[in-house]
Amino acid sequence: MIKAVFAAALAFSLSAAAPALADPAVVMAPGGAGGGYDAMARLPFEAMSKEGIFTDGATFTNKGGAGGTIGLAEFVGANRGNDNAVMSMGVILVGGILLNSSPVTLDDVTPLVRLTNDTGVVAVATDSPIKTVDDLVKAMKENLGAVSIGGGSAGGVDHIVMALIAKESGLEPARLNYIPYDSGAEAVTALGGGAVTVAVSGVSEFKPMADAGRIRIIAVTSEGRVEGIDAPSLKEAGLNVVVGNWRGIVGAPDMSAEGRTMWLDRFAKMHDSTAWKDILAKQGWEDAYLAGDDFVAFLNDEKTRIGAILKEAGLTK
Amino acid sequence: MDAITGLMNGFSVALQPQNLFWAFVGTFMGTAIGVLPGIGPALTIALLLPVTVYIEPTAAFIMFAGILYGAMYGGSTTSILLNTPGESGSMMTALEGNKMARQGRGAAALCTAAIGSFVAGTIGTLGITFLAPPIAELAFIFKPQDYFALMLLAFLSVSVVMGTSKVRGFIALFLGLSLGVVGIDKQTGLQRLTFGVPDLMDGVEMTVVLVSLFAVGETLYVASRFGFQKPNLNPLSGGIWMTKEDWKRSWKPWLRGTGFGFPIGALPAGGAEIPTFLSYTVERNLTKHPEEFGHGAIEGVAGPEAANNAAAAGVLVPLLTLGLPTSATAAILLAAFQNYGLQPGPLLFINSADLVWGLIASLYVGNLMLLILNLPLAGLWVRLLFIPRPYLYAGILIFSLVGIWGVSNSWVDLAMMAGVGVLGYMMRVYDFPIAPVLIGLILGPMAEVQMRRALAVGQGDPTVFVSTPLSAVLIAVSVLILIVPAMLHWRRTRKIDMPDETAGV
Amino acid sequence: MTERPYWIAAGTVGWGAIVFWKAAELPQFDQYAHVGPGFMPSAVGLGLVVLGLLLALQIYRGVPFEEQGAEDVSEDHKVNYMALGLAAAASALPMLTMKPLGFVITCTGCFVLVAAAFKSRRWHLDLVLGFGFSLLCWWLFRKLGVQLGGLLPMMGV
Numbered sequence: 001m002i003k004a005v006f007a008a009a010l011a012f013s014l015s016a017a018a019p020a021l022a023d024p025a026v027v028m029a030p031g032g033a034g035g036g037y038d039a040m041a042r043l044p045f046e047a048m049s050k051e052g053i054f055t056d057g058a059t060f061t062n063k064g065g066a067g068g069t070i071g072l073a074e075f076v077g078a079n080r081g082n083d084n085a086v087m088s089m090g091v092i093l094v095g096g097i098l099l100n101s102s103p104v105t106l107d108d109v110t111p112l113v114r115l116t117n118d119t120g121v122v123a124v125a126t127d128s129p130i131k132t133v134d135d136l137v138k139a140m141k142e143n144l145g146a147v148s149i150g151g152g153s154a155g156g157v158d159h160i161v162m163a164l165i166a167k168e169s170g171l172e173p174a175r176l177n178y179i180p181y182d183s184g185a186e187a188v189t190a191l192g193g194g195a196v197t198v199a200v201s202g203v204s205e206f207k208p209m210a211d212a213g214r215i216r217i218i219a220v221t222s223e224g225r226v227e228g229i230d231a232p233s234l235k236e237a238g239l240n241v242v243v244g245n246w247r248g249i250v251g252a253p254d255m256s257a258e259g260r261t262m263w264l265d266r267f268a269k270m271h272d273s274t275a276w277k278d279i280l281a282k283q284g285w286e287d288a289y290l291a292g293d294d295f296v297a298f299l300n301d302e303k304t305r306i307g308a309i310l311k312e313a314g315l316t317k
Numbered sequence: 318m319d320a321i322t323g324l325m326n327g328f329s330v331a332l333q334p335q336n337l338f339w340a341f342v343g344t345f346m347g348t349a350i351g352v353l354p355g356i357g358p359a360l361t362i363a364l365l366l367p368v369t370v371y372i373e374p375t376a377a378f379i380m381f382a383g384i385l386y387g388a389m390y391g392g393s394t395t396s397i398l399l400n401t402p403g404e405s406g407s408m409m410t411a412l413e414g415n416k417m418a419r420q421g422r423g424a425a426a427l428c429t430a431a432i433g434s435f436v437a438g439t440i441g442t443l444g445i446t447f448l449a450p451p452i453a454e455l456a457f458i459f460k461p462q463d464y465f466a467l468m469l470l471a472f473l474s475v476s477v478v479m480g481t482s483k484v485r486g487f488i489a490l491f492l493g494l495s496l497g498v499v500g501i502d503k504q505t506g507l508q509r510l511t512f513g514v515p516d517l518m519d520g521v522e523m524t525v526v527l528v529s530l531f532a533v534g535e536t537l538y539v540a541s542r543f544g545f546q547k548p549n550l551n552p553l554s555g556g557i558w559m560t561k562e563d564w565k566r567s568w569k570p571w572l573r574g575t576g577f578g579f580p581i582g583a584l585p586a587g588g589a590e591i592p593t594f595l596s597y598t599v600e601r602n603l604t605k606h607p608e609e610f611g612h613g614a615i616e617g618v619a620g621p622e623a624a625n626n627a628a629a630a631g632v633l634v635p636l637l638t639l640g641l642p643t644s645a646t647a648a649i650l651l652a653a654f655q656n657y658g659l660q661p662g663p664l665l666f667i668n669s670a671d672l673v674w675g676l677i678a679s680l681y682v683g684n685l686m687l688l689i690l691n692l693p694l695a696g697l698w699v700r701l702l703f704i705p706r707p708y709l710y711a712g713i714l715i716f717s718l719v720g721i722w723g724v725s726n727s728w729v730d731l732a733m734m735a736g737v738g739v740l741g742y743m744m745r746v747y748d749f750p751i752a753p754v755l756i757g758l759i760l761g762p763m764a765e766v767q768m769r770r771a772l773a774v775g776q777g778d779p780t781v782f783v784s785t786p787l788s789a790v791l792i793a794v795s796v797l798i799l800i801v802p803a804m805l806h807w808r809r810t811r812k813i814d815m816p817d818e819t820a821g822v
Numbered sequence: 823m824t825e826r827p828y829w830i831a832a833g834t835v836g837w838g839a840i841v842f843w844k845a846a847e848l849p850q851f852d853q854y855a856h857v858g859p860g861f862m863p864s865a866v867g868l869g870l871v872v873l874g875l876l877l878a879l880q881i882y883r884g885v886p887f888e889e890q891g892a893e894d895v896s897e898d899h900k901v902n903y904m905a906l907g908l909a910a911a912a913s914a915l916p917m918l919t920m921k922p923l924g925f926v927i928t929c930t931g932c933f934v935l936v937a938a939a940f941k942s943r944r945w946h947l948d949l950v951l952g953f954g955f956s957l958l959c960w961w962l963f964r965k966l967g968v969q970l971g972g973l974l975p976m977m978g979v
Contacts, residue, residue, distance in 0.1 A: 033363035033967075039652075061969060063726065066501070066518035073515065099506050100518060145854050148774045154506040177854045179773050180503050183648070185641035186585045193457035195774060208640045208660060214457075282658045315506050356968070364967035484880060488834055488873045494866045495841045502859040505852070509863055510844050533913050538890075540939040541906035707940035711912075711933040711952065718916060718929055719959055723968035728921060735914040742906075747830060747887045765862045769855045777856035 024057035026079060028087040030071025032064040037071075039283065040088035040247045044115065044267070047275040054266050067096020067153075073104040079252040083259030086112065090247035091157055094299075095306050098316050099155045106303070110255040111296050113267045114248035116280070117288035118202040120161050120221035121229070125194055126213060133219050133237035136198060137169045145177050150187040150199035154180045155315045157245045158200035160306060161221050163313040164241040165234065174314035191215050202245055203229070204284050246288050248295065264292050320446050323666075327674030331682050336379050336675070339372075340683045343380035344690060347387020352395050354403035354528040354720040358388035358629070359645035366653060374657040375672055379679035381650060386438055386683050389589075389629045390691065393430040393622050394698050398423055401532040401713055403720070405523060405759055406589035406625035409597045411531065412478065412752060413610065413617030420613050423702065427695035428559045429567045429615055430622040431688055436568075437575040437623035438684040441630025444579050445637065446677055452583050452631070453638040461770035462782050464586050466791035468764040471591045472756075473798050474598035480611075480750035489749050493757020496521045497765075504769055516729035523758055525721050529734045530751050532717045534741015536710045541742075543706065567619040570600050574623030582631025585643040586767070589628040590759050596620035630680070636661055637673060825887060831878035838870025908939035925970045929956035 027045065031037035041060055048054040063071035072093065079085035087109065097105050124130045130139055140147050144166075151158030159180070163173035179196060181187040184205030191199040192214040199206075199215075203226060210217045210229070217231045221243045224233055234241040251263055270276050271289045280287055290298055310316045330336060350361045361384050368377065392407035397414030410430065417426040444452060479486025499510045500520030511517040559567070577592035577599075600616040601607070610617060633650075635641040640661040642648035654661050659669055666673050701709070721730050744751060775781030783789040845867055848860030912935035919928045933952025934945060942948055960970050 033360065033366070033649075061726075064519075065725075066515050070515050070518075100501070100508075100515070102515075145776050148854075154504060175853065177773055177776070179770050182503075183585070183642065185635070185643050189456040189459075189585050189635075189641065190461075193460060195460045195770075212639070283655060350966075360968075482880075482885070484873060484876050488870070488877065491866055491869045491873060492837075495837065495863070495870060498841075498845075498863040498866060502848075504855070505849075505859045507848055507859050509848060509859060510841065512844075536936065537906060537909045537913065540909035540936070541901050541903070542889075543902065543905060543940055705942075707937035707942035707948070708951065710940060711936040711948075712955065714912060714932050714936050715929045715956060715959055718925070718932065719963055719968065719970065722916070722920060722925065723963060723970050726969055726971065728917065731916045731920055735910075735917060738913045739910065743830075745890045747827060748890055761862075761866075769852070769857055772855035772857055773852075776854050 023084055024059055025054070026082065026085040027058045027060045028071055028075040028079075028085070029060060029062050030064065030068035030075070030087065030089065030093060031062065033062050035064070036247060037064075037068065037088045037090065038062060040090065040115065040249070043279050043283070044249065044270055044276070047273055047279055048266060048270050050275040051270065051273040053269045053273070066100045066102070068093040069096050069100050069102035069104065072097070072102065072106075072109075076104045076108045076253050081254045081256070082252045083256055083262070085252035085255075086249050086263065087251075088247065089250050091245055091302060091306070094302055095155050095157070095160070095310065098307055098310055101316075106250065106299065108253045110251035110253065110260055111299050112249045112251050112260070112263050112291070113271075114246050114288055114290040114295050114298065115267075115271075116247050116283075116285040118204060118245040119226055119286065120157060120200055120243055120245060121203050121206045121210075121217045121231070122161065122165075122198060122200050122219045122221070122234070123191060123206050123210065123215045123217045124198050125191055126216050128197070128216070130198065130218065131216075133165075133232070133234060133239065136218065137165070137239075139197070140166065140169065140171060144171060144175050147177060147198060148196045149176060149178045150181055150190050150196035151178065151201060152180060152184070152187070154178065155310055155313070156180075157243060159313065159315075160309055161200050161234075161241065161243045163309050164243065165239055167309065167312060168239040168241055173309065173312045176313070188215065244288070248290075267291060323670060323674040324446055324678060326671065327676075327678030328681075330375060330671060330675035331379060331678035336376055336679065337682065339376045339380040340383050340679050340686055343383020344387040344683050344686045345383075346380075347384035347389075348391040348394075348687070348690065349387075350384075351388035351391020351403065354395070354401060354524070354532060354717050356720050356723070357392070357404045357524075357646075358385050359649055360724065361388055362646065362649045362653070366649065366656065374659070375675045377653065377657075378650075378672065378676045379683070381653060382676060382680050383683040383686070385629055385633075385646060385650075386434070386626065386680070386687055389626045390431065390434045390687055392625075393434070393618075394427065397426045397430065397618065398698060398701055399532075399709075399713060400535055401717075402527060403524075405527060405755065406593055406628070407622075408527065408531075408590075408752060408755055409478075409593040409621035410618055410625075412597070413614050416611070416613030417615065417618065418699075418702070422613065422615075423699045424695050425559045425563050425615065426613075426618050427698060428692060429563060429619045431691040431695060432559075433567065433571040433574065433619045433623040434626040435684055435688040436571045437578060437627035438630055438687070439681065440572075440575045441579045441582075441627045442677065442680040442684065445630060445633055445680070449634050449638045452580060453635050453641075455580060455583055456585050456635050456639070456641065456643070458787070459584055459586075460785055460788070461767045461774060462788040463785055463791070464584075465764060465767040465771055465782065466788040466795070467581075467591065468760055468767060470791055470795045470798070471594045472760055472764065473795050474594055475753055475756050477598050477601045478750060478752045478756070480748065482748070485747075485749045486753055489744070489751070490753035490757045493754040493759075494761040495757075496526065496754075497758045497761035503766060504773075514729060516725075516727050520762070521733070521758065522725065522730060523755070524724065525730050525733050526737055526758055527755055528717045528720055529737035530741040530744075530754060532713050533734060533738030534745060534751070536714055537738060537742040538745040539706075539710065563615050566604075566606075566615050569603075570596070570616045570620035571623040573599060574620040575627040578624035578627025578629075579631045582628030583634040583643070584631075585635065585641065586763065587628070587631070588644065588763075589625045592624035592628050593621040594756065594760075596624040633680075637665065637676075640665070826881050826884070827887065828878060828881055831874045831881055834874030834877060835871050836874075838867045838872075838874055840867070841870060842867025905939040905941070908935050912936045912939065920971075922976045924972055924975045926953070926956045926960050926973055929959065 029038045029041035045058045075087045166173045184201045187199045219234045220226045392403045393410045396402040396407045396411035400415035402408045402411045414426045574596040581587040581592045600620040636647045642651040845860045845863030849858045850860040852858035912932045930952040934948045937948040
């Protein structure tokens, strides 16, 4: 009996270990299964395989922790010069590297594309006396500590939005009464129940509650207005604040020029495919495709901007 | 009475043969995987998320519902039989359950766990069916100070699991608290006690400590003192079924456990642990057999098991009614909804009524299926204890490694497994209670976050802690819990005029 | 047996001191909550120091330390240090071998060591059983999507 089980196990394991496909891509998601980075790692490959753009398969590794920097460090350590290795990332990783003073940074990898964006929203409780961005700024100027702010982790995009609002209004970002919540669900209930004065989160997390009349969105953080939300952008409201929770893909450190071109080509094809458009629609992601050198320039701007505001908010030295 | 027609439609969906099959697959997988340490329902569903591409939404959610309940139940099996709880929700079950198993009453413990889970799951599902909107409102009512007061209450109730020596119990608790502060401080982003190790930035992984303290510590301890004699106890000596007395002592704890689990599970920061702590405490205080607690009291299995299953049902309330994922499992279920292009929330009941009611009906079906699956299996599971000890403990260690290595792939976690395993051994040798370490590790960070949130909102004013009716009541109850036993003790000692050794030291 | 394990008290005080010392580097106060990031660890560290001292006092007074009961524990509680060493080696083995040698070989080693700690005398049978069981676990959970690594990472398999 035991022998039979053993033999069967051996046979199965050999079939599992045998390489079924030629050179599958090595893909790192610096976050846990089911999260944003995980989806950003897997879904582009799903689209590429469906459309026949890249069919050699992929092995995914999830390695969350410390704002994604642990996954980044492992990716950089294990894949130097590997043209087959890519990693999902986003603006949270840019901040995470600074906040965790990570020894490995995005200078170590080869930026490829930005793919999606999630616009942020600033919201208040439905019965709040604050109705507009002006009201909010006025209240903050009156008594900054009395305006408690709910949002994601300290130093995350939500915090950056409020820090920039404070800075633009001539207030000290370090003096904000910012209260981090573990999830959008916790933040939105805290806001709806009146535990915090104002809260910041992504459109996808706050819109259903706003539609249900639990909270009121007073501004969005994109350049212009967002369809389906009756609120101005912060820019329209007179504050020069544009922040997006964008996500994209980077390649292995020291990726060859050919390797980079090959991936850029694949992502360009994928971006035009219907499979990708279906995924965007299904996930409720905004398309924010930006490739190659444009993405490199954008990434450098983000690094500088986020680095400066985190310092002003007193979160990094 | 929309709910009833909806539910009837739901049953017509859930009872289709192929959906029954998926419910079976889900409950079976949930139970099997729940048995593994460290791998709970959230991870299981996350791993199965890709199947949403291949099967239709109703079938997928019916399967996921089965996994959710099944995993909650599966965790109790190893807790009871091997004293190795796989997730925090089933830790309290191990305290009395394993003692019962050692008296040959393992099957009865498994039965009361299975039936308690069924009762709690069914009442919870009834709650989802008829009470979901008002229960979901709790999420908006609870303020940080209310959460803090609830956690304070859970903390104070810890003293009942402290064992014979209060000093050693408190050392265990503070050890857990000290592990709980490791990691990046969520409020300020500063690192606390990480000693520069990146793997510690997100804190000490709770499941690693849980599995190492219980499973690895137990293995070391039993190995070092393993007698040559044959096991002197027949695991089935207590029969394979509950006695009349067991039933009599179980039904109230089932109901009370459900009463704690369902509403707290529905809170965004509630979770399955607090209700199990509270349920255990309450049963220990209400029991007519206080002498049995700590030596295998069935109430201590029935209550917490019901509480953790009811909490699992509670999690679905805000998810379905408000679209709010309040736990890791719910967040993954939400991702599954989104994979199908569905947005949970008030509109889901209107736009996808078939799916929602099918899901709710399948919760009833899955629950019943779990009971049918597990009651006969209780007798079979107990036979696990007939496995020769060398292989049983070797197998436990390998399962622990699947949980610890498979979740994080972190060397630091492996090192922690060895270190905490030795700690678990020492604690057994010198009679330190194990449970307070985990209670401190779980509740400490939660309570600290809520305390600081409440204070931040109140800008440092300490009266914020009693500023809502709920927080005031809960704090008052906590104070009473603290004072009343001390006063009783004082009166008793004055009357007898003899110092009480155990409580004095 | 009047054992006086002062080292436990010393260990508790020591760990408490480390926690307190590390916490002292953090800000104790916060602008709005007043309770800062250092508050909780300071309190916990201080608590551990006090509790450790109380324990030392108890040990001085000769408080008994009775071992906890467990299944299959021999009545006389005689310690078999050989078995303890083998079991401890099994729990430490993954630290050394998991990364280079992979899950299956590591678990096979653990299996044999634990079995030996429990006085199994047929180590070659244990080896075969352990290997089969580890391989089965590895294959099954990998199929389910749990990341257990390659079969032999050192050789890139």
